[in-house]
Amino acid sequence: MSSCCLKGFRWTGTPTGQETTLAGINTYQTGTNPQIAILIIHDLYGWKFNNTRILADQLAEEVGATVYVPDFFGGESLPLEILQDEKRWAEVDIPGFMSKNTKTIREPEIFACARSLRFEHKYGSIGALGFCFGGWGVFRLGAKDVALVDCISTAHPTFLEETEIREVGVPVQILAPEYDEQFTEELKTLCNAVIPGLGVGYDYQFFPGLRHGFATRGDDREEGERAGMERAKEVVVLWFKLWLRE
Template identity: 30%
Template sequence: MASNPPGPCCATGFLHEGTPKGKLITIENGIQAYLATPPVSKAHDGVGLLYVPDIIGVWQNSMLMADAYALEGYTCLVLDLFNGDPAPLNLEGFDLMGWLTKGSSGDNPHTKEFIDPIILSGIKFLRESGVTRIGAAGYCFGAKYVIRHYKDGIECGFVAHPSFVESEELAAITGPLSIAAAEVDEIFPVEKRHESEKILIGTKQDYQINLFSGVEHGFSVRGDPNVKVQRFAKEQAFHQAVVWFNNHLVDKREYDTKL
């Protein structure tokens, strides 16, 4: 495995301040999502992002991050992977593995058999909305599903502090991948980073791994904005993602158009 299964650190963190500017929508099969659209003057025509969230799902922080991607010119779709049953934030004693395998109600599993079709619906929605080049940003739990779905139309990926990623999944990517990692992370520790690096070299795809000191798992979404080192790492991880997408989606599209 290229990263470990989720743990308690995947559901802890800080709520960020702000008012989401996008809108909640329903796509095919009744899947709930949040759609952030860029200002017309900044929009990258035909380029969009699938935002695959952590286990907190479509919430304040993920919506604000989607809005930030939109301000950078990207149509951004955040998927509800959990059928209205996200993990609670900062709930002491939360049975994470029970929630993953059975859901809160006992009959709503959050396993790949149920989540893969949601990812495919999100990709389909973007395509039908006029997006011809699809990038994907995956956070924690969501990173696995970015990496799994290159074969279904994701051309370029960014993931932060990934969890649950199988070595075989990482080895099968067919496009560029950027990773933002935390210095302290039992889910994506040193040995898993090094294993992932070896696998990425073998893929022959463009890759990048940035390591941020002084922060822990979840920093790019749930870090404390009042702590300087955490705020800096969160902002720089977002900048890392934007520059990666600009280079591998926007610039590539413009280059292809000139050919």
């Protein structure tokens, strides 16, 4: 986890959904479609981050889905006032925080939420969207031997491994900024070499001039970043409308 995962801006606006639970986990829920669901796996800013909830509201409205943002950090969160002040980052124990939120610890919860959507709530069509930390999670949900979701999308994924790329078995969308210390040039090249040969739908969206975190934490006061965020939202909406059907 590098410093690029900490940088970000808070957007204005008030989320319109509600807090509930999913598989026993505190969750932000928005939208009312009983047939189509989208599971969002949040980034380092957590499930309460205003930007993530605003995006969830937009997807619920424009895709026509019920969107869920569970808390995959076990009730803990990093202080937003520190995350947004680069001079104070030394006050945050990122390694300690991440040691409590490893793949091994959080994957069972991610799988439990997807199973709940499929088998308890009985959604007929489910998509998964992962930002930064959530990128590896959506790939695992879409693995050939798991397939708990019908399609996945990820923006600037972190901790993504070669085996997760090679084992995906559902349609994949990737939103890749030009500058990314986590989703490296090697990983970008690997995705574009491997996924087209897996027999699944694939959409690779490249965002020149933008950096890791732009899709959820870009500065909406900057024209280039705002345009990138708007484009990211639009292509994700189109992706889910293509693959998620009632």
